[in-house]
Amino acid sequence: MYGNLSITEPAGADRYAEDPEKLAEFEAKIERGEKIEPTDWMPREYRRQLLRMIEQHAHSEIIGALPEGTWITRAPGFKRKMALMAKVQDEIGHGQLLYSAAETLGKSREQMLTDLLTGKAKYSNVFNYPAMTWADTAVIAWLIDAAAIINQVTNAKGSYGPYSRALERICTEESFHLKYGYDNVVTLATGTKKQKEMVQEALNRWWKPIMHFFGPPDTVSQHTAVLMRWKVKIASNDQMRQQFLDSYVPKIWELGLTVPDPNLRKNPDTGQWEYSDPDWDEFWRVINGNGPCNKERLAVRRWVEESGAWVRRALMKPDAQYVAPLC
Amino acid sequence: MEHRAALEDLLFRMADDALIYGHRNSEWTGLAPILEEDIAFSSIAQDKLGHALALYTMLGQLGHPDPDTLAFTRQERQFRCCHLVELPTQDYAVALMRHALFDYAERNRYRLLEQSSFAPLAALAQKVRGEIKYHTFHASTWLRLLGREGTDESRARMQAALEMLFPYALGIFEPSRYEDELRASGIFAGEEELRQRWLDEIIPLLEEAGYRVPPLDSVQPCYGGRSGYHTEHLQPLLDEMTAVFRIDPSAEW
Numbered sequence: 001m002y003g004n005l006s007i008t009e010p011a012g013a014d015r016y017a018e019d020p021e022k023l024a025e026f027e028a029k030i031e032r033g034e035k036i037e038p039t040d041w042m043p044r045e046y047r048r049q050l051l052r053m054i055e056q057h058a059h060s061e062i063i064g065a066l067p068e069g070t071w072i073t074r075a076p077g078f079k080r081k082m083a084l085m086a087k088v089q090d091e092i093g094h095g096q097l098l099y100s101a102a103e104t105l106g107k108s109r110e111q112m113l114t115d116l117l118t119g120k121a122k123y124s125n126v127f128n129y130p131a132m133t134w135a136d137t138a139v140i141a142w143l144i145d146a147a148a149i150i151n152q153v154t155n156a157k158g159s160y161g162p163y164s165r166a167l168e169r170i171c172t173e174e175s176f177h178l179k180y181g182y183d184n185v186v187t188l189a190t191g192t193k194k195q196k197e198m199v200q201e202a203l204n205r206w207w208k209p210i211m212h213f214f215g216p217p218d219t220v221s222q223h224t225a226v227l228m229r230w231k232v233k234i235a236s237n238d239q240m241r242q243q244f245l246d247s248y249v250p251k252i253w254e255l256g257l258t259v260p261d262p263n264l265r266k267n268p269d270t271g272q273w274e275y276s277d278p279d280w281d282e283f284w285r286v287i288n289g290n291g292p293c294n295k296e297r298l299a300v301r302r303w304v305e306e307s308g309a310w311v312r313r314a315l316m317k318p319d320a321q322y323v324a325p326l327c
Numbered sequence: 328m329e330h331r332a333a334l335e336d337l338l339f340r341m342a343d344d345a346l347i348y349g350h351r352n353s354e355w356t357g358l359a360p361i362l363e364e365d366i367a368f369s370s371i372a373q374d375k376l377g378h379a380l381a382l383y384t385m386l387g388q389l390g391h392p393d394p395d396t397l398a399f400t401r402q403e404r405q406f407r408c409c410h411l412v413e414l415p416t417q418d419y420a421v422a423l424m425r426h427a428l429f430d431y432a433e434r435n436r437y438r439l440l441e442q443s444s445f446a447p448l449a450a451l452a453q454k455v456r457g458e459i460k461y462h463t464f465h466a467s468t469w470l471r472l473l474g475r476e477g478t479d480e481s482r483a484r485m486q487a488a489l490e491m492l493f494p495y496a497l498g499i500f501e502p503s504r505y506e507d508e509l510r511a512s513g514i515f516a517g518e519e520e521l522r523q524r525w526l527d528e529i530i531p532l533l534e535e536a537g538y539r540v541p542p543l544d545s546v547q548p549c550y551g552g553r554s555g556y557h558t559e560h561l562q563p564l565l566d567e568m569t570a571v572f573r574i575d576p577s578a579e580w
């Protein structure tokens with residue numbers, strides 16, 4: 001759910017107290033459609049919410065690389081192996097871009113990675129579910145990336161310059177991921193009996209996390225209204241979820257696959273999709289650290305931090321110059 | 328075609344090295360000490376897979392099956408990779424040191440092959456020159472950063488990795504029974520020539536970066552891979568690599 005978790009919490013009392021003149025100027029700027037840049041004045045709550053949002057997004061990219069990453073060594077055939085390697089590599093690159101965007105708001109990448117390990121910072125809930133088979137990776141690359149694109153295209157219209165520019169770059173790459181994922185799902189859905197079963201089962205497993213992806217229905221609050229006015233939040237969770245269902249449910253059906261929800265249908269009168277309650281209790285359980293893979297994901301990141309600490313220590317030597325050999 | 332067996336043996340050695348080494352490097356995606364290295368190791372791994380694909384495709388043109396069949400269905404004994412690329416590692420020092428040792432050999436191998444009388448191989452060598460230049464640049468940068476410019480800790484870790492890997496690295500140059508034929512036909516200058524060129528390059532490089540190279544006469548090279556005898560690590564790697572493909576090898580994936 002990338003950015004949306006941060007704004008479902010209730011607002012504190014004087015969180016919005018700011019110099020009225022500066023605030024008016026800031027809001028006028030956003031109203032005119034201009035971007036806010038790192039050195040511009042901004043309300044404290046604007047900075048705080050954006051930082052949390054971008055940081056969560058960055059964490060989601062690098063944690064999101066793990067469930068698919070474990071399938072790189074098992075990808076069937078050159079074509080898939082090379083495509084999956086490139087995709088997961090892109091996701092890490094997105095993380096890198098987003099950490100840089102977040103750093104412009106005053107928090108270092110190191111501090112963010114520390115907060116990820118202590119559980120202080122969150123990441124998208126979907127990545128706390130396991131990719132059990134090869135078909136799961138296909139469903140992830142198609143539908144999770146599709147959902148991420150909807151979220152990111154929306155957020156790219158936001159008011160913070162560095163974030164919105166990072167998202168534009170990211171979206172170009174995401175569209176390749178979606179293509180790869182769709183091609184992978186089509187191959188399985190039109191393949192042998194076993195392959196069809198694999199992909200249907202994977203879709204069944206992933207449907208609930210997909211429904212959770214955009215976050216719970218937004219509560220109508222003063223808080224949401226302010227964040228919308230500041231263009232931190234652009235669309236409601238439900239708007240994005242409806243957009244996703246509109247674009248992808250027909251494509252799923254077209255492939256002869258079914259969605260594991262007997263109540264899923266588009267109401268012809270309202271034009272809205274109706275569906276069973278996707279179990280928001282589970283959503284909160286998983287967010288709060290009790291999903292199937294929360295511990296495992298963080299254990300992997302902790303291994304990375306600990307086993308690689310000697311390398312980072314060597315790079316931090318003041319007389320050593322680190323040159324990133326890539327790019 | 329003349330010298331077919333000699334040529335095929337060379338192509339299998341190179342392709343299997345690239346495939347297995349690329350596979351090992353891809354294991355670091357998401358696990359490297361800094362994000363920049365996740366990206367770099369993945370990028371190198373993708374290039375290696377590309378080289379393997381090109382070499383298996385050449386074998387296909389010589390009458391062998393398609394690349395997926397060659398990579399995903401052969402038995403362990405049919406592989407011709409050297410032991411160096413098979414070693415699993417959870418230690419980034421070992422991964423980086425192997426990268427340096429192997430890719431400097433690759434660079435010199437492809438340089439020699441630019442003159443190959445087998446035109447497709449000469450063309451491939453030209454084509455991959457830029458990629459391999461980046462691989463060795465990346466390796467030498469890190470040798471220096473963690474060696475002379477690093478900490479005592481990083482130097483010690485890298486030195487230990489070098490000592491552990493050096494016998495395996497010499498195994499890259501395990502001679503085949505086709506050396507004379509390859510040389511005479513102008514296909515390839517041979518493993519001994521390659522080994523000499525590699526040593527001329529890697530020893531000064533390692534020493535300048537702050538490492539002690541084990542004296543050559545004290546090192547017994549790890550041979551066997553080129554004739555199909557492998558470490559205990561190759562079979563599990565192949566089992567993992569082919570796990571999905573084997574569900575139905577006749578299916579399209």
Ligand SMILES: [Fe+2]
Pocket residue numbers: 061090091094170174
């Ligand atoms: Fe991404």
Ligand SMILES: [Fe+2]
Pocket residue numbers: 091145148173174177
């Ligand atoms: Fe993606």
